[in-house]
Amino acid sequence: MDTEPYTRVLLKLSGEQLAGKFDNGIDVEFGAWLAGEVKKVVTSGIQVVIMVGGGNYARGAQLAGHSIQRVTADNIGMLATMMNGLALVDIFNTAEVPTRVVTSIKADQIADQFTHRRAISHLQKGRVVVVAGGIGRPYLTTDTAAVSLALELDCQVVLKATKVDGVYDKDPEQFPDATKIDQMSFQQAVADDDIKIMDKAAMGLALEHHLPIIVFNATKTDNIRQAALRQPVGTTIGD
Ligand code: UDP
Numbered sequence: 001m002d003t004e005p006y007t008r009v010l011l012k013l014s015g016e017q018l019a020g021k022f023d024n025g026i027d028v029e030f031g032a033w034l035a036g037e038v039k040k041v042v043t044s045g046i047q048v049v050i051m052v053g054g055g056n057y058a059r060g061a062q063l064a065g066h067s068i069q070r071v072t073a074d075n076i077g078m079l080a081t082m083m084n085g086l087a088l089v090d091i092f093n094t095a096e097v098p099t100r101v102v103t104s105i106k107a108d109q110i111a112d113q114f115t116h117r118r119a120i121s122h123l124q125k126g127r128v129v130v131v132a133g134g135i136g137r138p139y140l141t142t143d144t145a146a147v148s149l150a151l152e153l154d155c156q157v158v159l160k161a162t163k164v165d166g167v168y169d170k171d172p173e174q175f176p177d178a179t180k181i182d183q184m185s186f187q188q189a190v191a192d193d194d195i196k197i198m199d200k201a202a203m204g205l206a207l208e209h210h211l212p213i214i215v216f217n218a219t220k221t222d223n224i225r226q227a228a229l230r231q232p233v234g235t236t237i238g239d
Contacts, residue, residue: 002230003230004230005044005045005046005228005229005230006046006155006156006157006228006229006230007045007046007047007156008046008047008048008049008123008153008154008155008156009041009046009047009048009049009155009156009157009158009159009227009228010049010050010051010146010149010150010153010155010157010158010159011038011048011049011050011051011159011161011218011224012050012051012053012142012143012146012158012159012160012161013034013050013051013052013053013084013088013161013218014053014055014056014142014161014162015052015053015054015055015056015057015080015081015084016053016055016056016163017030017053017161017162017163017218017219018030018031018052018053018056018084018087018088019056022056024056024057025056025057026056026083026084026087026088028087028091030219031087031088031091031092032091032094032095034091034218035091035092035094035095035097036095036097037218037221037222037223037224037225038050038092038097038128038224039095039096039097040222040224040225041224041225041228042097042126042128044225044228044229046228046229047123047124047126048123048128048129048228049119049123049128049129049131049149049150049153049155050088050128050129050130050131051131051134051142051145051146051149052081052084052085052088052130052131052132052142053081053084053141053142053143054077054078054079054080054081054082054083054084054142055080056080056084057080057083057084058073058076058077058079058080059077059080060073060074060076060077060138060139061073063076063077070138070139071138074138074139074140075105075138077134078104078105078132078133078134078136078138079105081132081133081134081142082103082105082107082110082111082132082133084132085101085103085111085130085131085132085133086101086110086111086132088101088130089101089130092128092130097128098125098126098127098128099127099128099129099130100112100122100127100128100129100130101129101130101131101132102114102115102118102119102122102129102130102131102132103131103132103133104131104132104133104134104135104136104145105132105133105136107133111132114131114133114136116152116153119131119153120153123153131145131149135148135149140201141199141201141202143160143198143199143201143202144198144199144201144202144205146158146160146202147198147202147205147206147211147213148205150211151205151209151211155211156211156212157211157212157213157214157227157228158206158211158212158213158214159214159216159218159224159227159228160197160198160213160214160215160216161216161217161218161224162215162216162217162218163217163219164215164217165180165216165217165220165234166180166181166182166215166216166217166233166234166235167180167181167184167189167195167197167215167235167237168180168181169181180235181235182232182235182236183235183236183237183238184235184236184237185237185238185239186203186206186207186237186238186239187207189203189237190203190204190207197213197215197235197237198213203237206237210238210239212236212237212238212239213236213237213238214227214233214234214235214236214237215234215235215237216233216234216235217234
């Protein structure tokens, strides 16, 4: 088994994570803490791409209906990710973690457009790259966008930040004897409807391209660094 640290990772942060102790919006205090955690990864020589979600403001699937079309709802969702991206980049730069935001939706006044070349150039300069707007198309979530972007930018792993320690054999909130699974196959993850790590489109894309996903608790000190250094943390989903 390969134990070398990764050289480029994609960190997927959901809107819920960014809301921290709040029900919605952004927990700036948590954001600043997160900047410190990501800094540890960058100073270990690992390049970091962040895909931000938008669920702390809007999710297309929840908003659609009641006279809002799905495409409109997803556009609103993508704008929500933009708000998170803009905030996160300032929080990170204030914490002296050099960071740039790029967007997959056209918003010239607000942020630079995502291009492969621009993202790679920032990474090579040691900057964290935050990608807003998912991949800029409706009917997708930022989980699927994260896997797609990781492939596009040659990231070796998707680090899926959650508030739980990983995948369990049964619900740990209901069953005190639930045990954490350290490794599982894509097939297992896709087949088991009780395992809701990422949507099926995201898992399918990762499976097809053999891109491992680590599901872990990003709110615990040092966990992001450990995952990036390939040290045991959370649940690894792979071949
Ligand atoms: N979205 C989209 N295309 C993308 C990425 C996201 O249309 O490529 C929309 C979709 O409506 C989604 C919303 O943006 O629900 C916010 O993203 P997501 O729900 O993935 O956020 P998270 O749950 O990670 O906070």
